[in-house]
Amino acid sequence: MNLGVFINDYKSTVETVDRLKADKLGFIFVQNGVFHTTLKEHGKSSPLLDKTTNLYVLAEDIATRGLTEADVDKRVKVVTYSDVVDLIFNDYEKLAWL
Amino acid sequence: MNLGVFINDYKSTVETVDRLKADKLGFIFVQNGVFHTTLKEHGKSSPLLDKTTNLYVLAEDIATRGLTEADVDKRVKVVTYSDVVDLIFNDYEKLAWL
Amino acid sequence: MSNVTCAFIIQRPPYKSETSTLGFTHAISWQVVEMLLDEGQNVVPTVCFVGEGVLNLYTNQKAMENYGVTSIESHGKNSLLVDLDMLVCKEDLERFGIPEDRLLDAEDMGADKKLQIVPYAEIQKAMESCKHLLFF
Amino acid sequence: MSNVTCAFIIQRPPYKSETSTLGFTHAISWQVVEMLLDEGQNVVPTVCFVGEGVLNLYTNQKAMENYGVTSIESHGKNSLLVDLDMLVCKEDLERFGIPEDRLLDAEDMGADKKLQIVPYAEIQKAMESCKHLLFF
Amino acid sequence: MGTLTIGCFASLVGSKSLDFTLKLANAAADKGHKVNLWLSGNATVMGKNHQKHLKDYSTGEKPTMELLKKGVEICECEACALARGIQKPDAIEGIQWNAMHWYLAKIYNSDRVLHVGGE
């Protein structure tokens, strides 16, 4: 399956994301999930960034938190709400909000 | 200080509880915090139960979840709302809800 | 006859947020969805329990007695009664040390269905074979 | 003159639940609490940031532009402006790799106070010396 | 053009999940997609009229009216609203009130479903 996962938290009490398997897996970081793309906790980037190469972060949610594109890990593409709509309809038949 | 901490979740996104230091520390497990007193994850009881000997769990919140006193770790005292009021006024001058 | 299948994944503990209760009630509503659809159409949820979600399934919950609200157990029983498939992650039950005989059942209400305790791989399969995923 | 001191511990990230915003606004209200108290009485909060709570303190937050709501940065600046002591856990800033020059400041508004970046031990001391603790 | 159904449980004020939902619905509608929006749980408070827009708080009334104008169908869970003291006359005009099977029925005819659930 093609699965697009919205990651909306930095720390989460659910471990579901670690278990998900998909033929094509995409992570769309929104809300406090964006910190996965900007923080290097103890000098290391978030392990989620190693799970797939399809990585996106919502521009408005970066800026809201005082972050800039320069803070975002190079592997992650910065996208708008409009881009997210296209990802939903063109790339991911199933969606998850975690 | 004498600090009474209400633990209201089993998994938490805040690590504050691990850092708290107090001359007298009490944990009052309520809501889903009660699972700390009943579950043995991977066969081990919750590490919180090793942090102090002043351990309490709210009877109504155990029963609500289908658990019984027999499920509760022997180190933990089962208490009522009325007992919690006495703990607050008699034993702990400062309180935390985590 | 054309059914749309959905996997409802319940992954949060009971009685904290309303989330797991809403997962059940939304799934149960499949019973009446035909009213709003054309002849032969239906939506069929499979309800899956993973992680702390399995903590919703204890039997003997006293929520009505203590807090005056319908217990989640009662929602679980109703879910079985309306013939929902309910898959429970075996690994997570084992991890938390919850024996099967502590889990809810709707035999007393005459339900044919029972909780199905399955390896996580089965839940993954359910997610793959459904059309839509809803995480609660 | 008799003050009651409180430690407000902000430990959750911004813009998720309302919690950290409410932590600020409750602390700022110390400005007017005298209205409801007798002469010489006051309540004095010290606001402490630990864990993900430090993520509230980035400068240049665009919440008004993007979501039409007052930014948490703006609450932080107002907190400094009303002379609240604001202690930020040094270890947590280091852990997340956040340099001091990314943190908010209210110099432009003429505030005398600045964020005080301190070891966690100082925050522990603030918790010990206050009369009441409020965790946000 | 496709059909997207979004369900949301999150409260409007405090959480930004409902803000996200409204903005995503708006972006999808602007691109010509059909959008359905289901509000349940604390999200039903968003369907209350006369929300005062204070600068500290998100407000749902205005963006909701815009979505309705763009043809987005919005429905809220009647039981969830009633339990919160919100009654039919308090509802924003144009928002439907129904039970959960409304959501499932919309899902039936949707290409994509995004369920913004747990808090």
Add this chain to the structure above:
Amino acid sequence: MGTLTIGCFASLVGSKSLDFTLKLANAAADKGHKVNLWLSGNATVMGKNHQKHLKDYSTGEKPTMELLKKGVEICECEACALARGIQKPDAIEGIQWNAMHWYLAKIYNSDRVLHVGGE
């Protein structure tokens, strides 16, 4: 006998934190303690009158009336309520409306403070 001030941010329906708060307040009042209760954030929805008690949902109106009768002072954050579309005439009678300094002022004269905060 002492004075306990409890502040609560949690929503009534869905979270059990506000149920906990009401029960604790009740137990303390029954033992003769003075109790103050401050509702802010999503907890202000509890101050809305005409909550329908459906079996699936916690309800705040009845326990609140009982607390008021026992002399518990209850106050809710006016701005938080207004932002949620709740206006003065919608409030349960006997619940005060004020700003956050009410809470701090009550804290001044309290022996114990329990702040039921984050969600």
